[in-house]
Amino acid sequence: MGEPGSYVELDQEGVRRHLAARPALAARLGGAPGDWAVREVSDGNLNSVFLVEGQAGGLCVKQSLPHVRVDPAWKLPLDRAFFEAAYMRAVAPHVGSAAPALLDYEPALFCLVMESLTPHVILRRGLIERAEYPRMASDVGAYVARACFATSGLARRFEAVMDDIALFARNQTLTRITVDLVFTDPYRIAPRNRWTAPLLDTVAADIRGDTALKQAAARMGERFLGRPQALLHGDLHSGSVMVTAEETRIIDGEFALMGPIGFDLGLFVANLLLSLFSQPGHDEAGAATYQAWIAAQIETVWTVFDREFRRLWNAASANAAGDVMPSALLAGEGSRNAMQESWMADIHDDMLGFAGMEMIRRILGFAHVLDLESIGSDDTRAACELQALAFARRLLVERSASGGIGALLRQRAGRLPS
Amino acid sequence: MGEPGSYVELDQEGVRRHLAARPALAARLGGAPGDWAVREVSDGNLNSVFLVEGQAGGLCVKQSLPHVRVDPAWKLPLDRAFFEAAYMRAVAPHVGSAAPALLDYEPALFCLVMESLTPHVILRRGLIERAEYPRMASDVGAYVARACFATSGLARRFEAVMDDIALFARNQTLTRITVDLVFTDPYRIAPRNRWTAPLLDTVAADIRGDTALKQAAARMGERFLGRPQALLHGDLHSGSVMVTAEETRIIDGEFALMGPIGFDLGLFVANLLLSLFSQPGHDEAGAATYQAWIAAQIETVWTVFDREFRRLWNAASANAAGDVMPSALLAGEGSRNAMQESWMADIHDDMLGFAGMEMIRRILGFAHVLDLESIGSDDTRAACELQALAFARRLLVERSASGGIGALLRQRAGRLPS
Secondary structure (H helix, E strand, O other): OOOHHHOOOOOHHHHHHHHHOOHHHHHHHOOOHHHOEEEEOOOOOOEEEEEEEOOOOEEEEEEEOOEEOOEEEEEOOOOHHHHHHHHHHHHHHHHHHHOOOEEEEEHHHOEEEEEOOOOOEEHHHHHHOOOOOOOHHHHHHHHHHHHHHHHOOOOOOHHHHHHHHHHHOOOHHHHHHHHHHOOOHHHOOOOOOOOOOOOOHHHHHHHHOOHHHHHHHHHHHHHHHHOOOEEEOOOOOOOOEEEOOOOEEEOOOOOOEEEOHHHHHHHHHHHHHHHHHHHHHHOOOOHHHHHHHHHHHHHHHHHHHHHHHHHHHHHHHOOOOOOOOOOOOOOOHHHHHHHHHHHHHHHHHHHHHHHHHHHHHHHHOOOOOHHHHOOOOHHHHHHHHHHHHHHHHHHHHOHHHOOOHHHHHHHOOOOOOO | OOOHHHOOOOOHHHHHHHHHOOHHHHHHHOOOHHHOEEEEOOOOOOEEEEEEEOOOOEEEEEEEOOEEOOEEEEEOOOOHHHHHHHHHHHHHHHHHHHOOOEEEEEOOOOEEEEEOOOOOEEHHHHHHOOOOOOOHHHHHHHHHHHHHHHHOOOOOOHHHHHHHHHHHOOOHHHHHHHHHHOOOHHHOOOOOOOOOOOOOHHHHHHHHOOHHHHHHHHHHHHHHHHOOOEEEOOOOOOOOEEEOOOOEEEOOOOOOEEEOHHHHHHHHHHHHHHHHHHHHHHOOOOHHHHHHHHHHHHHHHHHHHHHHHHHHHHHHHOOOOOOOOOOOOOOOHHHHHHHHHHHHHHHHHHHHHHHHHHHHHHHHOOOOOHHHHOOOOHHHHHHHHHHHHHHHHHHHHOHHHOOOHHHHHHHOOOOOOO
């Protein structure tokens, strides 16, 4: 997956030399390398990110670091850039402009060069500012449908699916993070857990003692690890989506693995829900209106995903490409429709369960979300978090009798208790 | 997986030299290499097999051939010996004497050397002769429980499971055989299909037109490819089991893959059922008695598997080894028991469905079984096969309302229609 011996950490001048040595990239920037503006914009924990501007255009350079960015003593393997590049290459033919173009990957440096996204902003920040993005929900729903359908056994011979299973089964460092932080730690005493204490101490203890909830969580964990339906982004929260009013781009696929399709949907929906429940904590005026907008977006993510996934399945049935649900066994539209109903119900069920787990871990686990963290008052934040946790519990424990995401949203308690 | 450039097909003298060059193996045989008796006993389609006898003991030598044994023009990749060796090494620590010891694997020659099994006979032949093996059913049930539990995420960290998923995802040539011959061909017009014609022409056409049956088959195919629960043998029919009255040995793991546990159980149970339904075709006198013995063995395979799998799970929970159903989420015996019930019901359901598909493909597909093929009269064989097909259809379509394998066996029509 690269030659670690030749790895060096790129600084601003290193990035400039790296791009100058690659004529196709240099041509995209235009002008002389000395005139390029190189700006470090790293804000995750695991990578260096640079934006480079030339007179003809811009590029984004992302390099894996051998340690947590803010703590050189916490070592990490470098190979996540390899998996991010592999994910981008696998989905690019299917998702159109919803993914930025991968222009170069240098294995020795674990370094990706992508098109620069301007003036896009990170969706999470846009949601905190109560901006509305008319295309976001349908773009993300269609993206998941296209990326997942194309990489599933519905569209491909099993040999191609197993090749991807074998490849992404090596992405174990980041998968371990998900297994521990999403599927285990919030349900036990764990050193990395934190929450709005002491206000949430009781609910955290309740969750650790909630047998039905923990059984549901155990089943979701089994599905995450044991159901390689399609190639997943693996970390599709609102920080992995960049938006303008007209465009949506999905970034940061380094957690990619073969898994259940509902996981990508569930993570995204959960982060919209976390934003929804955070709204009254920022400014009561207008909160309900923006919450209604978010709720509508959540429904749109699902309905567009559902429609696009079925459309792709119907179109693919003509050429009988996949070994899963092969046309030979599902001849006739009626038979295919019956199987589609069953698949979509299953993915919807997974989406709700994974969404519940993502919400819980963002409030009681290690990694929190700015939507809630940026609420200054502990009392206000805790009130929002309690509502989110109650909703998350319903997603996990009551989802099969819930009537689906639309019904759950209509029943939600959406405002601060008065 | 070996160096194909240095591959040579071993003949009897080649086998002698191969063993003579390996002191530990030569010592097991004893005496001078020139005195060893080397006998070719190949009877499968894919490999050469030799039994070697020395004054101190015997060995079995198995080598992959680059072509179908009876047709040098039908080329095959050699790597199945690599996967058989990998399977044997993975399960050996867990299954005791139920697997023959792998003594040597030579990657360049794709050649395994194992302990020789004497006086064991192939179970399928024993069943045709109506021999009773008191330990067979419980030994096979316990073998599947031990091999599958130990290689599942219940017993291991997900990293170890994913390493095996990545490894066995490369066993694609033999998996393709299963996908085509078991999961697809019998349900469509396919050149390799054959059956007792014209007597079964109608039922074969009925099955190709049976929407409910084909939907059930499509679901089982999806589970086979999409549920890497544990490391499977992958071809556990009655020709892969060698028996005496006291001992049972499982051989021929070259189809190994990570898959649903019920697949191994289903294949084995299906082959017992095929023998059961074949009995009246051989000799009416005594057929019913032997059928009752086989039916009891089928129940024993399941009950011993179920008991042993739960025992292993309970024992493992103390040290919390697995990332699937982790102890942190299932603290307390009640919670673990509830999850075990759900797991065992699921595996039982898979077992019935896969058994139905195995029975159908052995009657309407490419590879048939000697139990039925050795019935000389087409009329008699077809009568047995029709009963087996009717039972197989129930396994696939009615299994969830069936009351389980015991109830199905008690309701079976067991004799030739008079």
